[in-house]
Structures are given as C-alpha cells and as structure tokens.
Amino acid sequence: MSKGPVLVTGSAGFVGYHTARRLLARGETVVGVDNLNAYYDPALKRARLERLQALPGYVHHTLDLADRDGMRALFAEHAPRRIVHLGAQAGIRYSVENPESYVDSNVIGFLTVLEGARAVQAEHLVFASTSSVYGASAALPFSVQQGVAHPLNVYAATKIANEAMAHSYAYIFGIPSTGLRFFTVYGPWGRPDMALFKFTGAILEGRPIDVYGEGVMERDFTYVDDIVDGVVAALDDVPAADPAWRADAPGQATSGVAPWRLLNLGAGRREKLSRYIEVLEQALGRKAILNVLPTQEGEMTRTEADVTETRLALGYDPKTPIDVGVHRFVEWYRGFYDV
Template sequence: MSKGPVLLTGSAGFIGFHTARRLLARGETVIGVDNLNSYYDPALKQARLERLQAEPGYIHHTLDLADRPGMTAVFAGHAPRRIVHLGAQAGVRYSLEHPESYVDSNVVGFLTVLEGARAVQAEHLVFASTSSAFGANGALPFSVRQGVAHPMTVYAATKIANEAMAHSYSHLFGFPSTGLRFFTVYGPWGRPDMALFKFTRAILEGRPIDVYGHGEMERDFTYVDDIVDGVIAALDRPAAADPDWDAAMPDPSTSGVAPWRILNLGAGRREQLMRYIAVLEEALGMKAELNLMPVQDGDVARTEADVTETRAALGYAPSTSIEVGVKRFVDWYRDFYGV
C-alpha cells in the first residue's frame, strides 16, 4: 500500500481522536475532517483537536461531510488513497427526535466519502458501522453472518444503508471497503452522552443515575484501545472479494462480486449493566443512587459480538477488562475536569 496521507473523518470525535493519535504515532500524515458540531460539548471536541494539531503530521479541515464541494476539494487537494470514515451523527436516542440529521450526516455525508474514494481510486476505505445494525435479532453472540433486516432506530438504518452503499461502490468501481460494527465503546475522552460518562458525572455530583431496563440489560462493553487496534489492523489489510462466496446462499458479511466485507469489533463478551456500575463505584470510591427505569424506545436488551471472523481476518485480540478500562476512564475524567 502507498504511504500517502490517511483521510480520517470524525477526527475530533471520541474514536476518531484515538485513531488519529495511533496513526500519528506510527509516522502517518493524517488529514482530519470534522464539523465540530454541538451534538455534545464542543469544548471537549476542541480539546481533542488541540492535541492533534500539536502533532506535525496532522492537517485539519473543519467541514461538514454533506458539503459536497468542500469534500471534493479535500480529496482533490490531498489525494488520500487510504480512508478511515468515522464521522457520523452518533447516538441511538437522539435519532428518535432528529432523524433528518442522521440522513444528512450518515447517508448524504457517506455518499461524498464514497465519491471521493472513487475519484482517488482508493486503496482501502474503512468505515464505522454499529452493533445497532443487529436490531431485533435475538441470537447471541451477534455474528456478521446473520441478516440485519430489522433495525430498531433510524441511526441503525442509516448504518445498514452505509454497508449497502459501500458494497455497490466497491462492486462498481473496484476499490476495497471494510465496514466495522462497533460494540458499546468506552474509555478516556469518551462522549458525554454515553452511559459511563453520564454515570461518572452524576455520581461525583451526588445525583442519582438513570438505569434503563431496570438494570437487567447486558452489553458488550469494548475499550477504545481495542477498537482502535481493530480499525488500524483493518486499514492495513484491504478487503478482497471472497472466492468461495456462493450466490445461491449469500454470506451477508462478504461478497463474491466486490472487494467488501463486514466485521464486528467488540470485546467478545457481554457484561451485566449492574456489574459495570459496580466496577465504576469501585473506581470512584463512591456508591451510586439508582433510578431504575424501563427500557427506552430503540434499545435492545443485550448485545455480544462474535469476533471469530475478525480474529481470522485481522488477528484481532481485544484484551482490556472493564476493571482496567473503567479505571482508566475515571482517572482521565478526574484529571481533565479537575475533580
């Protein structure tokens, strides 16, 4: 593969920030694109961005993905042939009230990325998908060989659309693409709308925490460093058409007509939400006051990633326990906010 620059969308976001730092640490030039929107505290995004801009290999464009002329100019100006697309309107619950923002960012925005990849004849496009794609599926652990025809939210539907759009472009124009379904990512510099961040802030401020599903939910909590391991490994190993693919019994995670694939990135185990809270209490040295609530619209009861295919394709080996990961988050939170 070429050693030209890597285009990274969502570079001031949670996972994008960590991915950018990993790429910069190995000597890559990173072209970052982020619109720095106000979905959550822009000051946190700015703090991430300032740390990236202190690195000599980082070049930033504050730009909306749906800005077609702007994105065309970025691709024309830098000619990045490796692309990591992490920029998106995130959040499951927000999509219940603002579906239009998900279509603008996740569908229209992804189309500009695909067009850019086409224009530069990309060597590989790696893009973020989500465990929410599995929707109403009940068979655990979730395998990429399962169908995803029953999304529960507009957010999930836009990510499934991304997977299908990437397949069509890879088929028509020949560039490899890999979609990565992330499972409940947490860690330092995390998003304030995620459970760990909200729980930590409320406990430290002496407020009760809202625990949905009456605390009976289970999640495949995945530490951000393990996610980044998978993103970088995927980038370095472009997808290829599957020579064993059977059109009469099509595997939904690979393709015989396109250099395209879908992989899970998760810890490969599920944890009870109440245990996650107990680990947080231990890290904080404080007890939480629980406000037990019913399941919210769009939520699923449990998630767990089958990472068999990811191990085989990427050598992926997530290793961070929630005890280690939650403590690292708490240490970062106390330091960043001076608590």
C-alpha cells in the same frame, strides 16, 4: 504504509481522535475532518483537536461531510490513498427526536466520502458501522453472517444503508471497503452522551443516575484501545472478492463480486449494566443513587459480538476487561475536569 495521507473523518470525535493519534504515532500523515458540531460539548472536541494539532503530520479541516463541494475540494487537494470514515451523527435516543440529522450526516455524508474515494481511486475505505444493526435479533453472540433486516432506530438504519452503499461502490468502482461494527465503546476522551460519562459526573455530584432496562440490560463493553487495534489492523488488510462466496447461498459478510467485507469489533463478551455500575462505584469510591427506568424506545436489551471472523482476518485480540478500562476512564475524567 502507502504513499499519500490517510483521511480520518470525525477526527475530533472519540474513536476518531484515538485512531488519528495511533496513525500519527507510526509515522502516517493524517488529514482530519470534523465539523465540531454541538451534539455534545464542542469544548471536548476542541480539546481533542488541540492535542492532534500539536502533533507532527496532522492537517485539519473543519468541514461538514454533507458539504459536497467542500468534500470534493478536500479530496482534490489531498488525494488520500486510504480512508478511515468515523464521522457520523451518533446516538440512538437522539435519532428518535431528530432523524433528519442522521440522514444528512450518515447517508449524504457517507455518499460524499464514497464519491471522494472514487475520484482518487482509494486503496481502501474502512468505515464504522454499529452493533445496533442487529436490532431485534436475540441470537447471541451476534455474527456478521446474520441478517440485519430489523433495525430498532434510524441510526441503525443509516448504518445498514452505509454497508449496502459501500458494497455497491466496491462492485461498480472497485473501491475496497471494510465495514466495522463497533460494540459499545468506552474509555478516556469518551462521549458525554454515553452511560459511563453521564454516570461518572452524576455520582461525583451526588445526583441519581438513570438506569434504563430496569438494570437487566447487557452490553459488550469494548475499550477504545481494543477498538483502535481493530481499526488500524483492518486498514492494513485490504479485502478482495471472496472466492468461496456463492451467489446461490450468499454469505452476509463478504462478497464474491466485490472487494468488500464486514467485521465485528467488540470485546467478545457481555456484561450486565449493573456490573458496569459496580466497577464504576469501586473506581470512584462512591455509591450510585439509582433511578431505575424501563428500556427506552429504540434500545436493544443485550449485545455481544462474535469476533471469530475478526480474529481470523486480522489477528484481533481485545485485551481490556471493564475492571481495567473503567478505572482508566475515571483517571482521565478526574484529570481532565480537575475533580
């Protein structure tokens, strides 16, 4: 640990909440930022926030990342030495309907974080990217050495922009940056717009579940504790310019001119959506009523992370199979909603 607090943006969000708790548990002071917007039920965000505020070492600011003056004031007040940037407008389908909100939150909001990191000369910026950047590629498993020139939605495009913006700040201002491409994260305190959350509520209420991709969709479902393991390990491992990088044959995931890198965070295996639903049915003790639909606009058909480089860099070792993770989610859901 270094002197000064860790700034966690999106701290009342799903991964942000779990990350903040992990950092607090090891004795860090955490400054959390979240605007508690209504993209999904704010009551769930407030419930996460209440649990964080009950822990020693947590300081909260309700603030929009796109608020330039507010973010400048926050960095001036707390001077965080390390930053975990998880705040973003999430969701793929919503980006088709409301692209402006993604630019505001994910591009302008990320710029305020970069400017804040520059102002305090932060030791390390870790930020969330996404498996969606791989877009139209069918070259599985996805490697961070692949190009990402073919995103299928605005959300993915904003995350590709984040990766490029972080490199430019790492080069010009020397801000060490690590971008983490998350693969379908699930688990307790998850997001209500995600499939597991929606499926669970519908099955318990006897409603049909919408199964897109005609049941053949495959995902690298990654349990939230495994994701947080990778986030914290990345935060503790500050990148440097890669001496093996070649300008005449440039690698995609490191840089020879800047302290910057990209890593995948996934389980390293893909599961059929139909299998995911079977495990959920077992955990709930009920069968789902399936409403099978075509793949939605902007959705990828298959994802799978190549985590070889993440293992080498961080000792990353995702351990949680879906049989275990889905059951843990169901236990939390039943308890939280008193079902």
